[in-house]
Amino acid sequence: MTDDLLGRHRAVLPDWLALYYEDPLEITHGEGRHVWDAHGNRYLDFFGGILTTMTAHALPEVTxxxxxxxxxxxxxxxxxxxxxxxxxxxxxxxxxxxxxxxxxxxxxxxxxxxxxxxxxxxxxxxxxxxxxxxxxxxxxxxxxxxxxxxxxxxxxxxxxxxxxxxxxxxxxxxxxxxxxxxxxxxxxxxxxxxxxxxxxxxxxxxxxxxxxxxxxxxxxxxxxxxxxxxxxxxxxxxxxxxxxxxxxxxxxxxxxxxxxxxxxxxxxxxxxxxxxxxxxxxxxxxxxxxxxxxxxxxxxxxxxxxxxxxxxxxxxxxxxHDLQGNSRRVGGLLIERLRAAAAQVPAVREVRGRGLMIGIEITKPGTDEADPQTAAAVLEAAREGGLLIGKGGGHNTSSLRVAPPLSLNVAEAEEGAAILENALRSIQ
Structure with a gap:
């Protein structure tokens, strides 16, 4: 069980070994741009193990x-x-x-x-x-x-x-x-x-x-x-x-x-x-x-x-498969979609990046003051919607990081953007 695994994790691994989410996630398997957790929930993966699963999960050629x-x-x-x-x-x-x-x-x-x-x-x-x-x-x-x-x-x-x-x-x-x-x-x-x-x-x-x-x-x-x-x-x-x-x-x-x-x-x-x-x-x-x-x-x-x-x-x-070209094309669509969504959310200071390397900086509305609690809330809301993203930033970790596998297709980009838009709107 995941709960038991969390207890075992805390008993033998360092306190500084960070885990995402209030209820940490155990990923058991993946395919393409999706992963599944120990409870059978499927997620669209927009972080790829911190940009390591660059091409796709379980890519047959690599396997x-x-x-x-x-x-x-x-x-x-x-x-x-x-x-x-x-x-x-x-x-x-x-x-x-x-x-x-x-x-x-x-x-x-x-x-x-x-x-x-x-x-x-x-x-x-x-x-x-x-x-x-x-x-x-x-x-x-x-x-x-x-x-x-x-x-x-x-x-x-x-x-x-x-x-x-x-x-x-x-x-x-x-x-x-x-x-x-x-x-x-x-x-x-x-x-x-x-x-x-x-x-x-x-x-x-x-x-x-x-x-x-x-x-x-x-x-x-x-x-x-x-x-x-x-x-x-x-x-x-x-x-x-x-x-x-x-x-x-x-x-x-x-x-x-x-x-x-x-x-x-x-x-x-x-x-x-x-x-x-x-x-x-x-x-x-x-x-x-x-x-x-x-x-x-x-x-x-x-x-x-x-x-x-x-x-x-x-x-x-x-x-x-020209995944660099795919990153340029699909990433360009994704960043414009996210900028349009973020324009309606005062807590979003900036959407930046290029290709499939996109950052969304969260601040307290109307200021440049970082808001790591709200950024964490968006991370949680995205997971609830079936999307995994990352976070980072030098200003108290208040930036969301979006970096899907480079084989991401347009339909998946639209699906992920819609989930992330809902997550951003949920914090208002």
């Missing part, structure tokens, strides 16, 4: 690849040649746009960002990192030290000196009133001023769209403008594509491409969606950066055969 690989060998570590790992690395290196790219696989986005920080600090011989305010990069000791979101950074102790840059949130802060061009210029001036007061940093790490931060983003071109400043000083640019990669934003395959007039990042991290639920993360970097380490290293579980088989099958499906 078959995993099953066939499990019948051969599941794991051998990186001490042995691994054909699926080499094949996926070849595909990712080519898709990344990074010249002479090398790929290292990990088990999560956290570990990928850890590795990127290791590479950048070793290459630059500096432990100073620039990060964005309102950012999130993982739960490890080093990645919480570069997370600019107080709700997800439980300690101020860190092996890194972190300096936070402005610009990740377009509609809040001292530059919110400016035009896009003036906003970018002001943020660049702020960055230049900051660099005048510190030793040369190793890198700037930035999410093209901030995930846990509530799907916030700067104007297109900000990171390209930042890169001009960084490149002059030899500072690396790390693009955290854990949530934005693989076509989710619709307009681009990678989030950095909205800021790409000066070329790709020096280092790129990825995870989540590529495995469609399997534990895959990774780092792509130019060869001289990836090969800068002067000691031995391996990965026990990164790049294991079964996860690589899943990643290859999932990537093939994604490309063959």
């Amino acid at each position: 078959k690849a995993v099953s066939e690989q499990a019948g051969r060998i599941v794991h051998s570590s990186t001490l042995y040649l691994n054909r699926p790992m080499v094949e996926l690395a070849e595909r990712v290196a080519k898709l990344s746009g990074i010249p002479d790219a090398r790929v290292f696989f990990t088990t999560s986005g956290t570990e990928a960002n850890d590795t990127a920080l290791l590479l950048a600090t070793a290459y630059r011989r500096s432990n100073t990192i620039l990060a964005m305010r309102n950012s999130y990069h993982g739960r490890s000791f080093s990645s919480v030290g570069i997370t600019g979101n107080r709700g997800w950074s439980p300690t101020s102790l860190s092996p890194l000196q972190t300096l936070y840059v402005h610009g990740g949130v377009r509609t809040r802060g001292p530059y919110a009133h400016l035009s896009d061009d003036d906003f970018i210029a002001a943020c660049v001036d702020d960055l230049v001023d900051l660099l005048g007061h510190t030793r040369a940093p190793a890198a700037l790490i930035a999410e093209p769209i901030q995930g846990v931060g509530g799907f916030t983003s700067p104007p297109d071109g900000l990171y390209a403008a930042f890169r001009e400043v960084l490149h002059e000083r030899g500072i690396l640019w790390i693009a955290d594509e854990v949530q934005t990669g693989w076509g989710r934003t619709g307009e681009h395959f990678w989030g950095w491409q909205a800021h790409g007039r000066n070329g790709p990042p020096d280092i790129m991290t990825f995870a989540k969606g590529i495995g469609n639920g399997m534990s895959i993360g990774g780092v792509v970097a130019r060869s001289e950066i990836m090969n800068c380490l002067d000691s031995n290293s391996i990965s026990t579980f990164g790049g294991t055969q079964i996860t690589m088989a899943a990643g290859l099958a999932n990537l093939n499906y994604l490309l063959e």
